[in-house]
Amino acid sequence: MIEIKNLTKVYKLSSKMKKELKTNDDKKIAVNNLSLSIKDGEVFGLLGTNGAGKTTTLRIIATLLKPTEGSVEVSGFDTVIEGDKVRKEIGFLTSEIKLDPNFSPDYLYDFFRELRSIPKDVATNQKEKLFKYFDIENFKDKKVEELSTGMNQKAAIAISLMHNPNIVIFDEPTSGLDIVTARSVLDYIKLLKEQNKTVIMSTHNMSEAEKVCDRIGIIIDGKLVFVGTLSEVKEKTKTKDLEEAFFTLYLENKGEL
Numbered sequence: 001m002i003e004i005k006n007l008t009k010v011y012k013l014s015s016k017m018k019k020e021l022k023t024n025d026d027k028k029i030a031v032n033n034l035s036l037s038i039k040d041g042e043v044f045g046l047l048g049t050n051g052a053g054k055t056t057t058l059r060i061i062a063t064l065l066k067p068t069e070g071s072v073e074v075s076g077f078d079t080v081i082e083g084d085k086v087r088k089e090i091g092f093l094t095s096e097i098k099l100d101p102n103f104s105p106d107y108l109y110d111f112f113r114e115l116r117s118i119p120k121d122v123a124t125n126q127k128e129k130l131f132k133y134f135d136i137e138n139f140k141d142k143k144v145e146e147l148s149t150g151m152n153q154k155a156a157i158a159i160s161l162m163h164n165p166n167i168v169i170f171d172e173p174t175s176g177l178d179i180v181t182a183r184s185v186l187d188y189i190k191l192l193k194e195q196n197k198t199v200i201m202s203t204h205n206m207s208e209a210e211k212v213c214d215r216i217g218i219i220i221d222g223k224l225v226f227v228g229t230l231s232e233v234k235e236k237t238k239t240k241d242l243e244e245a246f247f248t249l250y251l252e253n254k255g256e257l
C-alpha cells in the first residue's frame with residue numbers, strides 16, 4: 001500500500017530553469033497538495049502531460065526527493081524517516097537510468113547486488129528469471145555500449161528488480177523503446193500483477209495505460225484531478241476512450257471548456 005497525504009513539492013528555480021520554463025517566478029510548484037492511496041496488487045497509472053508532476057511524485061515515493069509538505073508511506077514506512085525500509089520494498093525504473101557502457105549486464109548486475117547487499121540466492125534466482133524473460137541471456141556478456149536501446153532498458157529493468165520488490169515504480173517504462181520491446185515491458189507489468197505485486201507507472205501514452213492499468217490518476221499542473229478506473233473516467237467525462245476522457249479533463253482544468 002502506498003499512502004500519499006497532501007503532498008506538495010516546490011522547486012527553487014535557478015536562472016537557467018527560469019529561462020527554460022519562461023517564467024520570472026523564483027519557484028515552481030511541481031506537485032500541489034496531492035493525496036492518493038494505491039492498493040496492494042494493483043497496477044496504477046499516473047497520467048499527465050510533460051511537466052505535470054509525474055516524475056516528481058514518483059521520485060518522492062522512491063525516496064529520491066523529499067516532500068516540501070505532506071507525507072508518503074510505502075508499506076507503512078515513511079519515505080523520509082524510514083527511507084532504507086522503503087527502498088527494500090520498491091524497485092524504481094526510469095528510462096533515464098543509464099548503465100555504464102564499459103561493462104556487461106552480467107557484471108553490472110553482480111556489481112549492484114554487492115553494492116546493495118542483496119542476498120545472493122534472491123538475486124541469482126531473479127537474474128535467471130529476468131534474463132530469460134527479457135532475452136538478455138545471449139547479450140549478458142557484451143558491453144552495454146554494444147547493446148540496442150531496448151536491450152539496455154531491459155538490462156536496467158532486470159538490475160532494478162534483482163531484490164524481487166513488492167512494489168515496482170516505472171517512470172515512463174516504454175519511452176524511447178521500439179514496439180516489440182515496449183510490448184515485452186507491458187507484458188512484464190501484467191506478469192507482475194499476476195504475482196500480486198503493486199505497480200505504479202507514469203505515462204502520457206493513453207493506449208498503454210488502457211492496456212495495463214486497473215486504476216489511473218490524472219495529474220494536471222501538479223494537481224490530481226481524477227482518480228478511478230478506466231470505466232469511471234469515461235463515465236465521468238461521457239467519452240468512449242481514455243484519450244478523449246483525458247482531453248476533456250485537461251481542457252476543463254485548464255479553463256478551456
Ligand SMILES: Nc1ncnc2c1ncn2[C@@H]1O[C@H](COP(=O)(O)OP(=O)(O)OP(=O)(O)O)[C@@H](O)[C@H]1O
Binds near residue numbers: 028048053057
Ligand atoms: N530540479 C528541478 N528544479 C526546478 N524545476 C523542476 C525540477 N524538476 C522538475 N521541475 C519542474 O517541475 C515541473 C514538474 O516536473 P516533472 O518532471 O515532475 O513532470 P512530469 O510530469 O514527469 O513531466 P515529463 O513527462 O516531461 O517528465 C515541471 O515544470 C518541471 O520543469
